[in-house]
Amino acid sequence: MRFHVPTLLRWSDLDAYNHVNNSRVLTLLEEARVRAFWNIGASNDDERPLAIIDAAAEGGDTLTLIARNEIEYLAPIPYSTKPLDVQLWISKMGAASAEVDYEIWSPEESHQEGTERVRYVIASSTLVFIDAATQRPRRINDREREAWTPYLDEPLTFRGGRSND
Amino acid sequence: MRFHVPTLLRWSDLDAYNHVNNSRVLTLLEEARVRAFWNIGASNDDERPLAIIDAAAEGGDTLTLIARNEIEYLAPIPYSTKPLDVQLWISKMGAASAEVDYEIWSPEESHQEGTERVRYVIASSTLVFIDAATQRPRRINDREREAWTPYLDEPLTFRGGRSND
């Protein structure tokens, strides 16, 4: 199952080439990830992003660090006032890390019948969970594994990548 | 041969975790790439970044698009007023694209003898060259190939990546 997070562009996401800057795309994915994970947790506490983890954790605070990002840009993203459709899901659960895969699609709202929607970006992040007290990686526990399982889906296939050369 | 581009952090590159935000790292790599490629061209024209390409091109304007980014974060980057040491080189030249590899190291300037410098990040970008008139990819020509050859070096080995799973 995928999250579908409507994600708003800002005019300032454009660079001098007049489309969304390639590094800003990571910011959009970060924002979608924060919002997706938030919605699962029952907690209404706005001060703790990534609440999916905190919500599932048996006490104790967890920092979520990004260990790796991979992004393929399939088409330039123009400015739109309509929200982009950012889809994301967990593509892999390791012992102490997880992978989140993403697709960024053109807005659902302004989509005109008879035309195809555009897939702008595919991407993947590796998340590592750090125990805030010890500052060391910690294992994903059973409650978390259970909470995340519905959002586990097939990993993307990237076109590029070192191993295909 | 590698470029060594001293690259300054901004205090605003820090996020709420008090280290450089993972998406901002791409901005740092972009800035180092613009500055590296600039220095080769004899041109002093500040309005056209990525002059390595324009400088080598036989007339005609070229847009450089990013088709793919891969980033591994080996250690969190703390704020420093000293410039980071961003090393970059061309790791592959294709027919109509090139790959640039990067390493971000802790500042050379403030490095204390007897301690080891820290390698914070390894990364790679795939660049595609677009003919501004036709808006279509164009081949790397002989003059460009010659100009870039001194900066061709061994590709990095990433730890992660889909194919290693």
Place this chain on the structure above:
Amino acid sequence: MRFHVPTLLRWSDLDAYNHVNNSRVLTLLEEARVRAFWNIGASNDDERPLAIIDAAAEGGDTLTLIARNEIEYLAPIPYSTKPLDVQLWISKMGAASAEVDYEIWSPEESHQEGTERVRYVIASSTLVFIDAATQRPRRINDREREAWTPYLDEPLTFRGGRSND
């Protein structure tokens, strides 16, 4: 009459002090301004922000430049997934410029009954309209003046400012 533009924060708007960075506030105001001015124009063309001007203009393209910003920060803005309530209106129409005033309020959505909403920021921008062809300022015409008049409202009073010292 004021525009009320629900404006989403991003987690990356926070700085190392864990509240919205003071310069990022200007980005939020810019985004609200782009969205407010957009909605007036009947045009659905996503490529031209600030359509209020283009929509009202009798042909010809106009660039909108910011000549001046003034911002007072009344309280730190914490992260919230709920949209901030950015209110804006035209506080003055000159011959070739206009002033836009803003207030940023805590989210309407998460507001708990019996508590007062927080006014985080008051601000003002001076906009100058540039003829794209001549690159020189141009006068506000009658059609524009008519289109904007409903959004003309009382100017804010700032606490600080040089003249009050």
Place this chain on the structure above:
Amino acid sequence: MRFHVPTLLRWSDLDAYNHVNNSRVLTLLEEARVRAFWNIGASNDDERPLAIIDAAAEGGDTLTLIARNEIEYLAPIPYSTKPLDVQLWISKMGAASAEVDYEIWSPEESHQEGTERVRYVIASSTLVFIDAATQRPRRINDREREAWTPYLDEPLTFRGGRSND
């Protein structure tokens, strides 16, 4: 006496109008301010920006908050690989606050003889000093007042502003 802080642009500071975005100017001023205040303190501790205050303070940590920004944009700032010349100084010392004034000038380095350098921006920030323990404003003490006095200079005169209307 003014600080002269060479401040590097990033290519990503440009917006779709191909000059430095008006809100990004505040980021440049912030960075210059952090670097200026840093240099006074003897401390070499990279983790604490705004060391001018900490350096002068008699024990105890201080947060520096921005209470007000005023910026006039005199000319658009184009991209340059040469550092801008950001000049800043203390224009007023109050009981528990200080004002910093700024001018952003075109690069000194690339300036061609016989031409005039361009003043792009004039600006002013009001800083408030917060006791980190009590989270309340605290007074500027005698040691701070003494340390800052050499950098006290004439306040700028702004062209615009509410009181001149």
